[in-house]
Amino acid sequence: MKTSNTHDQRIAKMSFASVYPMYLAKVEKKGRTRDELHEVIKWLTGFDDRTLQGLIAGKATFETFCVFRGMVISGSERS
Numbered sequence: 667m668k669t670s671n672t673h674d675q676r677i678a679k680m681s682f683a684s685v686y687p688m689y690l691a692k693v694e695k696k697g698r699t700r701d702e703l704h705e706v707i708k709w710l711t712g713f714d715d716r717t718l719q720g721l722i723a724g725k726a727t728f729e730t731f732c733v734f735r736g737m738v739i740s741g742s743e744r745s
Contacts (some may be wrong), residue, residue, distance in 0.1 A: 678729035683722045 693703045707718060711731075721731055 680728055681725045683725045683732050
């Protein structure tokens with residue numbers, strides 16, 4: 667999927683904590699649990715429970731979330 671730099675930056679500035687409740691509601695609606703959601707997030711990012719909770723509580727942006735993990739945010743190299 668091709669996205670614009672503006673779109674990528676808008677997503678990067680969103681707080682992970684602001685969308686986390688929506689992720690949780692979605693997985694629970696599908697009969698899954700919070701623990702299963704965390705298992706997937708931890709698998710994708712390599713974070714442990716303490717780090718994940720700290721990033722959620724600290725209202726980290728997706729950009730911070732990715733930079734903390736050492737990931738490149740699509741479009742950031744185009745700036």
